Amino acid sequence: MTEPTPAEFAATPEEHARLAEGALVRADGVVAGYIPGVNILRECNFFLREGEIVGIIGPNGAGKSTLLKSLFGLIPVREGSVTLRGEDITSKPAHVLVQKGVGYVPQTQNVFPSLTIEENLEMGMYLRPKLFAERFAVVGDLFPLLVERKKVKAGALSGGERQMVAMGRALMMDPSVLLLDEPSAGLSPMFQDEVFIRCKRINAAGVSVIMVEQNARRCLQICDRGYVLDQGRNAYTDSGPNLMHDPKVIELYLGTLAGSQEKK
Numbered sequence: 264m265t266e267p268t269p270a271e272f273a274a275t276p277e278e279h280a281r282l283a284e285g286a287l288v289r290a291d292g293v294v295a296g297y298i299p300g301v302n303i304l305r306e307c308n309f310f311l312r313e314g315e316i317v318g319i320i321g322p323n324g325a326g327k328s329t330l331l332k333s334l335f336g337l338i339p340v341r342e343g344s345v346t347l348r349g350e351d352i353t354s355k356p357a358h359v360l361v362q363k364g365v366g367y368v369p370q371t372q373n374v375f376p377s378l379t380i381e382e383n384l385e386m387g388m389y390l391r392p393k394l395f396a397e398r399f400a401v402v403g404d405l406f407p408l409l410v411e412r413k414k415v416k417a418g419a420l421s422g423g424e425r426q427m428v429a430m431g432r433a434l435m436m437d438p439s440v441l442l443l444d445e446p447s448a449g450l451s452p453m454f455q456d457e458v459f460i461r462c463k464r465i466n467a468a469g470v471s472v473i474m475v476e477q478n479a480r481r482c483l484q485i486c487d488r489g490y491v492l493d494q495g496r497n498a499y500t501d502s503g504p505n506l507m508h509d510p511k512v513i514e515l516y517l518g519t520l521a522g523s524q525e526k527k
């Protein structure tokens with residue numbers, strides 16, 4: 264079979280723009296990169312509707328993490344736009360986005376190892392310290408471990424527990440949107456399941472979620488919608504179940520390995 268190029272099975276930018284109308288977060292034609300003259304994202308389109316959990320999957324180096332960083336103002340957007348509730352937030356710095364209700368959990372180095380769990384969560388609240396107790400109670404409901412072990416230094420925790428601290432810290436500011444960069448990376452299968460369950464719970468608590476994931480099949484199982492990114496462009500977007508069962512997506516991105524990992 265001839266490999267379809269992304270353009271052959273992508274929604275056109277016009278179709279995508281129509282679908283994106285009224286979205287909570289929206290990226291249109293985003294071009295971004297790290298090195299001058301080298302674009303990693305090449306006219307990338309994205310949207311997240313209020314209440315959705317949306318997964319971004321695709322091969323290594325496709326630009327998934329770069330898309331999250333460009334939404335969160337961590338790398339400048341060279342062309343195109345990013346909006347939040349219709350407001351232009353293109354290349355706005357991360358601390359401004361946090362105040363506007365966007366939380367971000369990076370893939371690595373996402374906790375302060377020498378600080379306790381409680382102190383890590385306090386760092387998440389530096390903009391609104393008076394609300395700490397109130398927010399800690401809410402976040403503690405989602406992650407009881409953070410309360411039980413609040414005096415333990417984050418450096419002494421397992422990878423899965425650190426991930427909970429990182430997510431908990433981002434949730435302390437009561438975000439309406441949470442960006443998660445490969446939350447299951449490096450975790451044992453048991454902890455991976457735990458992380459996906461937590462993501463679903465966070466979403467059920469009213470937070471819209473954008474999740475980049477290597478574990479594509481598991482991600483699509485819990486997502487309302489997914490994007491397949493390839494070479495800095497959207498190759499495909501559809502509901503999680505539709506993507507999971509699409510023969511082209513299976514052949515190109517999910518593959519036999521992911522197929523063998525399929526869960527009931």
Ligand SMILES: Nc1ncnc2c1ncn2[C@@H]1O[C@H](COP(=O)(O)OP(=O)(O)OP(=O)(O)O)[C@@H](O)[C@H]1O
Nearest residue numbers: 297298303321322323324325326327328329330477
């Ligand atoms: N800080 C950086 N400086 C220069 N190039 C970078 C930087 N970070 C990422 N890149 C490059 O950008 C491209 C996309 O990387 P990105 O991390 O967005 O990919 P990804 O789809 O998230 O894949 P992976 O799962 O492998 O991280 C890669 O070619 C990568 O080498």
